[in-house]
Amino acid sequence: MAMVSPATSESKASQTRRPDASDRPDDAIPTRIVLAMQGVTKEFPNGRVALRGVDLVVPEGDFVFLVGPSGAGKSTVIKLLIRDELPTKGLVLLDGRDLGRLKRRDVPKIRRRIGVVFQDFKLLPNKTVRDNVGFALEVTGTPRREIVPAVERVLRVVGLTGQADQLPSQLSGGEQQRTAIARALVHNPRLFIADEPTGNLDPAISWEIIQLLLRINELGVTVLMATHNAEVVTAVRKRVVGLENGRIVRDEVGGAYHRED
Amino acid sequence: MISFLAFSVRRAWHGYWKNALMSIAATATMAVVLVLLSGLIVLETGLNATLSYVQSEVQVVAYLKDSATEQDAINLETNLQKMAQVSQVQYVTKAKAYQDFLDRHPDEADVINSLPDNPLPASLQINLTDPNDYIDVANYLNSQPAVDHVMNIRQTVDQLNTVIGVLQTGGSVILIVVGLIVLFIVVNTIRLAVVARADEIEIMRLVGASDAFIRWPFIFEGALVGLFGAAITIFLLILSQGPITSFMADYFKVLPIEASTTVGPTIGLIVLGAGVGIGVLGSLLSVRSYLIR
Numbered sequence: 001m002a003m004v005s006p007a008t009s010e011s012k013a014s015q016t017r018r019p020d021a022s023d024r025p026d027d028a029i030p031t032r033i034v035l036a037m038q039g040v041t042k043e044f045p046n047g048r049v050a051l052r053g054v055d056l057v058v059p060e061g062d063f064v065f066l067v068g069p070s071g072a073g074k075s076t077v078i079k080l081l082i083r084d085e086l087p088t089k090g091l092v093l094l095d096g097r098d099l100g101r102l103k104r105r106d107v108p109k110i111r112r113r114i115g116v117v118f119q120d121f122k123l124l125p126n127k128t129v130r131d132n133v134g135f136a137l138e139v140t141g142t143p144r145r146e147i148v149p150a151v152e153r154v155l156r157v158v159g160l161t162g163q164a165d166q167l168p169s170q171l172s173g174g175e176q177q178r179t180a181i182a183r184a185l186v187h188n189p190r191l192f193i194a195d196e197p198t199g200n201l202d203p204a205i206s207w208e209i210i211q212l213l214l215r216i217n218e219l220g221v222t223v224l225m226a227t228h229n230a231e232v233v234t235a236v237r238k239r240v241v242g243l244e245n246g247r248i249v250r251d252e253v254g255g256a257y258h259r260e261d
Numbered sequence: 262m263i264s265f266l267a268f269s270v271r272r273a274w275h276g277y278w279k280n281a282l283m284s285i286a287a288t289a290t291m292a293v294v295l296v297l298l299s300g301l302i303v304l305e306t307g308l309n310a311t312l313s314y315v316q317s318e319v320q321v322v323a324y325l326k327d328s329a330t331e332q333d334a335i336n337l338e339t340n341l342q343k344m345a346q347v348s349q350v351q352y353v354t355k356a357k358a359y360q361d362f363l364d365r366h367p368d369e370a371d372v373i374n375s376l377p378d379n380p381l382p383a384s385l386q387i388n389l390t391d392p393n394d395y396i397d398v399a400n401y402l403n404s405q406p407a408v409d410h411v412m413n414i415r416q417t418v419d420q421l422n423t424v425i426g427v428l429q430t431g432g433s434v435i436l437i438v439v440g441l442i443v444l445f446i447v448v449n450t451i452r453l454a455v456v457a458r459a460d461e462i463e464i465m466r467l468v469g470a471s472d473a474f475i476r477w478p479f480i481f482e483g484a485l486v487g488l489f490g491a492a493i494t495i496f497l498l499i500l501s502q503g504p505i506t507s508f509m510a511d512y513f514k515v516l517p518i519e520a521s522t523t524v525g526p527t528i529g530l531i532v533l534g535a536g537v538g539i540g541v542l543g544s545l546l547s548v549r550s551y552l553i554r
Contacts, residue, residue: 109469111466124460135464136468138268139268139468140470141268
């Protein structure tokens with residue numbers, strides 16, 4: 001497991017002095033790794049194989065688009081990352097922790113290091129924007145006096161300070177998604193996962209959301225975004241990981257949505 | 262810890278009133294069940310009181326020989342009273358037996374008066390603490406020279422035991438069956454309330470809420486359903502205390518004072534415990550499937 005040595009001072013130092021691949025025969029990348037999947041296969045109880053031998057390494061600060069047709073395995077990757085499912089074979093490591101060997105009571109702690117947003121926002125309809133965001137801190141036992149400033153801070157980041165007291169039904173789709181993003185950020189996650197975040201939004205609003213995610217990435221949060229939005233992926237030119245039939249078929253830095261041969 | 266408890270209780274309270282219709286349905290179901298339970302307990306208490314009354318009425322009667330002196334009888338009485346199996350001994354002299362006979366059968370006075378002597382024997386009427394100990398007492402009496410014979414009550418005791426056994430088993434079976442049905446109904450009602458909040462639970466899991474934070478509000482909510490159900494039941498019981506007491510006194514051998522001071526609080530405690538217990542258990546069963554696998 002040399003490739004996922006936790007963020008010690010040693011690995012920090014090695015970040016500046018990248019050794020040749022020949023030094024590390026096991027393809028290790030000597031930098032802080034937020035996420036690593038190694039030989040991951042996922043077979044569901046009904047016999048469907050969603051992922052076959054997936055290897056993926058995401059260093060800190062990366063912005064990764066996960067693309068591919070429906071049923072390619074994008075959702076399964078996300079389910080494995082938030083430890084909603086366990087891999088049938090292989091390893092899933094988050095910040096060096098093997099999710100497959102995580103004790104039950106440690107699962108919530110690891111989830112606080114991940115922020116997730118979905119296509120359908122998953123907001124509570126009877127809570128204001130402020131309370132929806134604060135809810136994430138409240139249910140993880142954060143003292144009240146710490147909740148208020150933390151919520152104000154993330155609302156500023158997503159630009160919803162003015163709408164803090166509105167209910168989700170009074171917001172536009174883009175504002176609802178920004179509320180969800182604020183909630184996902186409020187724990188200061190190491191990894192931000194967005195599952196089709198623009199799926200329900202029109203193109204102009206989609207761009208706003210992408211800009212927001214890019215800004216969050218600039219603030220130092222690693223972002224993994226599963227999407228069908230070809231226009232956005234091609235325009236932004238970030239790392240693109242393509243999944244098909246449960247296999248990674250390409251992994252390009254600065255790639256487009258479609259393969260450019 | 263205190264903030265966690267405050268959070269759980271606050272959420273339970275809000276959760277209860279947010280889905281008021283569902284919560285009231287669950288509470289009403291709980292109350293119906295608890296009333297049923299109380300009814301069963303009242304019947305069971307009455308039945309047991311009647312049975313122990315009947316048991317205390319089982320007597321061993323030893324007829325004494327006419328040759329036995331009064332001193333013999335008194336000696337016997339003293340010895341019997343020392344036995345653990347014996348709760349009470351009454352010495353009935355020949356004269357008393359004669360008088361009792363006349364009292365009971367005034368029409369037969371001519372018959373008995375036509376005899377030269379009083380034909381009725383003196384006897385000892387012995388009440389037992391447990392009718393099953395009958396044989397010990399009978400054996401002792403049969404070995405005494407002053408005793409003519411001991412009335413055989415073996416058959417009566419056996420029949421009584423059979424009846425008591427059937428009634429008690431039947432009562433327990435009914436209680437258990439009703440208890441299971443109740444648990445099933447309440448679990449399902451609470452499950453509906455949990456399902457109505459599945460979104461909330463999903464979000465809690467996603468943002469990294471621990472199992473305790475997900476589970477305890479529901480446990481408190483289940484306890485609340487039990488508590489309210491029990492309160493309604495106890496209120497109804499207090500309202501109907503008069504009729505219940507006289508019913509128990511009339512049909513069963515339960516003294517009215519006993520019914521209101523002993524049985525009442527006992528039923529109240531059982532209702533409270535069963536209500537909260539079933540509510541909590543129902544919540545635990547309902548919320549289990551939403552926790553981390």
